[in-house]
Amino acid sequence: xxxxxxxxxxxxxxxxxxxxxxxxxxxxxxxxxxxxxxxxxxxxxxxxxxxxxxxxxxxxxxxxxxxxxxxxxxxxxxxxxxxxxxxxxxxxxxxxxxxxxxxxxxxxxxxxxxxxxxxxxxxxxxxxxxxxxxxxxxxxxxxxxxxxxxxxxxxxxxxxxxxxxxxxxxxxxxxxxxxxxxxxxxxxxxxxxxxxxxxxxxxxxxxxxxxxxxxxxxxxxxxxxxxxxxxxxxxxxxxxxxxxxxxxxxxxxxxxxxxxxxxxxxxxxxxxxxxxxxxxxxxxxxxxxxxxxxxxxxxxxxxxxxxxxxxxxxxxxxxxxxxxxxxxxxxxxxxxxxxxxxxxxxxxxxxxxxxxxxxxxxxxxxxxxxxxxxxxxxxxxxxxxxxxxxxxxxxxxxxxxxxxxxxxxxxxxxxxxxxxxxxxxxxxxxxxxxxxxxxxxxxxxxxxxx
Amino acid sequence: xxxxxxxxxxxxxxxxxxxxxxxxxxxxxxxxxxxxxxxxxxxxxxxxxxxxxxxxxxxxxxxxxxxxxxxxxxxxxxxxxxxxxxxxxxxxxxxxxxxxxxxxxxxxxxxxxxxxxxxxxxxxxxxxxxxxxx
Numbered sequence: 001x002x003x004x005x006x007x008x009x010x011x012x013x014x015x016x017x018x019x020x021x022x023x024x025x026x027x028x029x030x031x032x033x034x035x036x037x038x039x040x041x042x043x044x045x046x047x048x049x050x051x052x053x054x055x056x057x058x059x060x061x062x063x064x065x066x067x068x069x070x071x072x073x074x075x076x077x078x079x080x081x082x083x084x085x086x087x088x089x090x091x092x093x094x095x096x097x098x099x100x101x102x103x104x105x106x107x108x109x110x111x112x113x114x115x116x117x118x119x120x121x122x123x124x125x126x127x128x129x130x131x132x133x134x135x136x137x138x139x140x141x142x143x144x145x146x147x148x149x150x151x152x153x154x155x156x157x158x159x160x161x162x163x164x165x166x167x168x169x170x171x172x173x174x175x176x177x178x179x180x181x182x183x184x185x186x187x188x189x190x191x192x193x194x195x196x197x198x199x200x201x202x203x204x205x206x207x208x209x210x211x212x213x214x215x216x217x218x219x220x221x222x223x224x225x226x227x228x229x230x231x232x233x234x235x236x237x238x239x240x241x242x243x244x245x246x247x248x249x250x251x252x253x254x255x256x257x258x259x260x261x262x263x264x265x266x267x268x269x270x271x272x273x274x275x276x277x278x279x280x281x282x283x284x285x286x287x288x289x290x291x292x293x294x295x296x297x298x299x300x301x302x303x304x305x306x307x308x309x310x311x312x313x314x315x316x317x318x319x320x321x322x323x324x325x326x327x328x329x330x331x332x333x334x335x336x337x338x339x340x341x342x343x344x345x346x347x348x349x350x351x352x353x354x355x356x357x358x359x360x361x362x363x364x365x366x367x368x369x370x371x372x373x374x375x376x377x378x379x380x381x382x383x384x385x386x387x388x389x390x391x392x393x394x395x396x397x398x399x400x401x402x403x404x405x406x407x408x409x410x411x412x413x414x415x416x417x418x419x420x421x422x423x424x425x426x427x428x429x430x431x432x433x434x435x436x437x438x439x440x441x442x443x444x445x446x447x448x449x450x
Numbered sequence: 451x452x453x454x455x456x457x458x459x460x461x462x463x464x465x466x467x468x469x470x471x472x473x474x475x476x477x478x479x480x481x482x483x484x485x486x487x488x489x490x491x492x493x494x495x496x497x498x499x500x501x502x503x504x505x506x507x508x509x510x511x512x513x514x515x516x517x518x519x520x521x522x523x524x525x526x527x528x529x530x531x532x533x534x535x536x537x538x539x540x541x542x543x544x545x546x547x548x549x550x551x552x553x554x555x556x557x558x559x560x561x562x563x564x565x566x567x568x569x570x571x572x573x574x575x576x577x578x579x580x581x582x583x584x
Contacts, residue, residue, distance in 0.1 A: 391485060397471075438472060446465065
């Protein structure tokens with residue numbers, strides 16, 4: 001049954017004809033170096049991964065050369081936005097134009113149009129793990145092509161690739177499309193080292209409350225593991241408060257294990273990914289360097305397994321390959337002096353955050369629906385899960401967050417999020433509006449790094 | 451008082467939209483936020499459906515101009531005389547002064563035009579105008 005579905009999905013004039021037997025052989029015999037799950041197991045340093053992708057094969061090949069020269073651990077493959085919207089015809093046209101004119105007519109690599117036979121040459125040439133970065137609600141074909149190419153880490157998920165990116169793509173469809181992705185990843189995971197799935201914790205990158213970020217990370221993890229995925233990365237981005245990052249990390253690590261085990265996934269490996277600051281960057285490039293450096297220090301303090309880098313050109317658009325590689329080199333340099341840091345804990349804050357996450361998780365599990373994805377779907381519809389600054393119509397948008405004096409992100413209004421009165425009181429006790437209106441405070445709190 | 455608000459056109463700038471909603475609620479308005487990426491027809495439908503007193507459209511980077519040209523036509527089809535039409539944000543593609551923008555958008559059919567002015571200042575003017583009307 002499932003194979004019939006896969007045959008239908010992969011039969012399109014926009015990509016190579018699929019030879020599933022050959023792909024199975026390739027994955028079975030693929031170099032261990034291509035699997036990030038293998039790197040996670042055998043490395044005791046934080047793996048460094050930038051972002052990046054260009055339309056043509058040659059430019060991505062050169063970009064990878066630059067990254068490898070800078071000591072990258074994990075290569076990215078960022079996909080263009082036409083492909084993200086499944087508009088392969090437009091991607092094909094723009095790729096042809098990019099190849100003719102040498103201009104970049106796409107903001108990423110149109111992987112489906114290039115196809116797996118060509119892309120695999122580049123992947124095996126560098127023999128380095130590659131992570132697929134996209135933002136696609138329906139990633140079924142894209143992920144088939146990626147895995148067949150030797151790209152063995154797939155980022156995204158039905159919630160994290162939808163609520164921050166789309167106004168009205170149907171959420172229930174996204175759940176079913178991602179179920180397909182999880183199943184394919186699970187099936188290929190039996191052949192060699194496991195395929196790693198990674199969730200996208202930054203969400204809309206604007207005053208995201210850690211409790212909601214963690215809940216969504218845990219739920220996407222469970223949805224993935226229940227389809228048979230064995231290696232999963234939860235993630236979050238720099239909040240703007242170093243201590244809140246540490247608290248978030250301690251709680252997400254503990255709870256990811258707890259919930260994975262509770263649902264019987266004791267054999268699944270869970271990793272932590274830390275995103276350097278995802279909000280608005282300063283236009284002063286020296287400030288950007290300083291910010292990136294600080295992010296690297298925090299990634300060490302939170303004991304991340306992987307860190308995703310930014311560049312000093314963030315405020316100005318897509319960075320050149322040289323600037324991008326410099327960020328990787330500098331991050332590795334800084335990381336090198338951050339060995340053996342002490343483990344920091346904050347019991348009161350961790351207890352409060354754990355309580356909020358557990359309360360929301362229980363509310364999701366108490367939904368009467370018969371499957372987890374439907375419970376999550378209903379919970380989002382009811383506002384039990386509610387992210388600030390989502391463009392999506394299904395998101396409740398009642399919860400309001402604000403920074404306290406130490407720049408921790410706190411709940412100001414909970415909307416329908418079922419956090420207890422006690423936790424809300426704790427959160428609100430930290431907040432001082434300082435004689436300014438709520439909105440003035442929020443505007444200030446969004447722009448703290450400018 | 452009821453307000454319909456949202457971002458017009460193919461524009462997904464959600465942060466300002468959300469801040470407008472929070473500010474309006476803080477001022478005691480009943481808010482119907484259509485969110486980002488909203489067409490002019492949808493705004494008019496919502497105004498009729500909710501019997502709104504104010505339509506407040508926001509826009510960034512000049513998106514609004516192309517989308518506002520049908521406003522007078524749409525207004526002429528329905529009885530919307532009691533509704534205050536306001537638009538704010540960054541209303542031009544390049545640089546432009548507020549006075550030129552105001553004239554242009556008034557000609558499109560808006561009563562109040564806020565080009566690159568502070569959010570609270572704009573909302574003060576809306577409240578003041580509503581008071582004077584009653």
